[in-house]
Amino acid sequence: MRIGVDLGHCTAAYGGIGRYVEELTRALLAQRVSAAGPDEFVLFTGDDEPAWLSAAVAGPGPGRAGPRPRAETRHARAAHATLRANLFLGPRLAGLGIRVFHAPDTLGFPLTSARGVARVVTVHDLIPLLLPETVTRRHRWIRGVMLSCAVRWADRLIADSEATARDLADRFPEAADKTRVVHLGVDPRFAPATGEAVAAVRRDLGLPSDYLLYAGVISPVKNLEHLIEAYAILLKEDREIPLLVIAGRRGWLADGIMRRAHEVGLGGSVRFCGFVPDEALPALLTGASAFLFPSRYEGFGLPVLEAMACGTPVLAGNRASLPEIAGGAAVLVDPEDPAGIADGIRSLLLDSGRRARLAQQGIAQARRFRWEETARRTMAVYREAAEQTAPR
Known part of the structure; x- marks a missing residue:
């Protein structure tokens, strides 16, 4: 044929x-x-x-x-x-x-x-x-x-x-x-990266040893405004919370999202680091304390599986395909509720045992695809x- x-x-x-x-x-x-x-x-x-x-x-x-x-x-x-x-x-x-x-x-x-x-x-x-x-x-x-x-x-x-x-x-x-x-x-290259690779990508992007990560296109459907508001809630509680890193190219209607970080007074506490080449993504994902993806709608949600494959605990929205793809190996939150997103992030940061369990469950889930x-x-x-x- x-x-x-x-x-x-x-x-x-x-x-x-x-x-x-x-x-x-x-x-x-x-x-x-x-x-x-x-x-x-x-x-x-x-x-x-x-x-x-x-x-x-x-x-x-x-x-x-x-x-x-x-x-x-x-x-x-x-x-x-x-x-x-x-x-x-x-x-x-x-x-x-x-x-x-x-x-x-x-x-x-x-x-x-x-x-x-x-x-x-x-x-x-x-x-x-x-x-x-x-x-x-x-x-x-x-x-x-x-x-x-x-x-x-x-x-x-x-x-x-x-x-x-x-x-x-x-x-x-x-x-x-x-x-x-x-x-x-999921491409096999998405796997836990070596310490050397993680250190290199942190050095190249000027990142600290602890950071929270979103990676994907910057557009309203990804719900980054509510993620930023959730992060602002956490930052008021604890000024030592890891840096929020937002990596990805600008999509439709991105200007309002980037303005929101300044409107809620985050300033340098949120880092927009732009497009990250595919070859650097596994190390960037591996080095993150958690991967945050509270999207309002996904047809599939490939970034969630790629983060899981790298052994990074994931927080995701509870809408559309994300519960299907995450398969119980992620913290699911209401994407329309910034306080609920903050609660989910807080639960990950405060419970190292849960992060470790989700990391192992995520690796197993990603292998199914x-x-x-x-x-x-x-x-x-x-x-x-x-x-x-x-x-x-």
């Missing part, structure tokens, strides 16, 4: 979606050939081909493991994801012999396709519909339109979590029969979509 996958979202600018595209593609290309014979992947890249792609396409090298799927790359002009999908990808699919096309995000869904080309799209979340105030008006509009189109015309929808699948079915009842849940995985399994289940969705659209 010849499968097309759009890699246009495979950049750091796409945050978690970019990570999803990269890790899923690596895992798909690392599969063993099935009994039905080798699959072929056509990977559509933009103007800047990802640095990791050539090695992934080349395979594991001679003498290692068994045969793998074949893969080729095709350049497709970079543009807004929706224009790219409909002007430069959709019209080419049938001519390239594509049997299944996977859009890893709804913005890249091709609205039209030749007969015989099955379309699969991943729905990561419904934030623009459920929390419209957390995104820009333009983004809310185009996301809503493209999601509606995907629900109507896609042959299969992949949801990152049971929670996202439920939200999708609640909003679009017609989506229930075509939605399949495929959890994401593997990109190899994500690839296997995604391939099953491809085959189901192809079978449904096969000529009769």
Whole structure:
């Protein structure tokens, strides 16, 4: 079977979606050939081909493991994801012999396709519909339109979590029969880092030995304003509380979040350290006293699992997918209650035994999520979509 996958979202600018595209593609290309014979992947890249792609396409090298799927790359002009999908990808699919096309995000869904080309799209979340105030008006509009189109015309929808699948079915009842849940995985490089690595990242970022960490995009849906208010409550009680470190790129409507730290009088007690490269994240996570992620909504919540994999105790919001992904290995709090968030952080800081238990439980929980399994289940969705659209 010849499968097309759009890699246009495979950049750091796409945050978690970019990570999803990269890790899923690596895992798909690392599969063993099935009994039905080798699959072929056509990977559509933009103007800047990802640095990791050539090695992934080349395979594991001679003498290692068994045969793998074949893969080729095709350049497709970079543009807004929706224009790219409909002007430069959709019209080419049938001519390239594509049997299944996977859009890893709804913005890249091709609205039209030749007969015989099955379309699969991943729905990561419904934030623009459920929390419209957390995104820009333009983004809310185009996301809503493209999601509606995907629900109507896609042959299969992949949801990152049971929670996202439920939200999708609640909003679009017609989506229930075509939605399949495929959890994401955790890259093996997320593991407890050495003391030397932790010391190096602290030195590079100018951090003290004790710190509380949030890592992810800075945007309203992540609930950082309430996290900052919770931290202000704790700081009034104890001026020796560890520094709050907020790491990540600026997303939509980030200015108000950064102003909030000054409005509540925190000043230098909160450190915004900007984007942290992927290679430094395991050490940054390992060195934290706790990872704080009281998000209002997540379609999956990959940062939670990455922190767990590094042996860091986690506090997370009790909404959407986070209880499903945390699996009892995190302190869960109401994201709309700053006092409750403060209580959760306090309970972690005051109970070293609980932190140790959560660290071990978190490592075990993170091991349940593997990109190899994500690839296997995604391939099953491809085959189901192809079978449904096969000529009769």
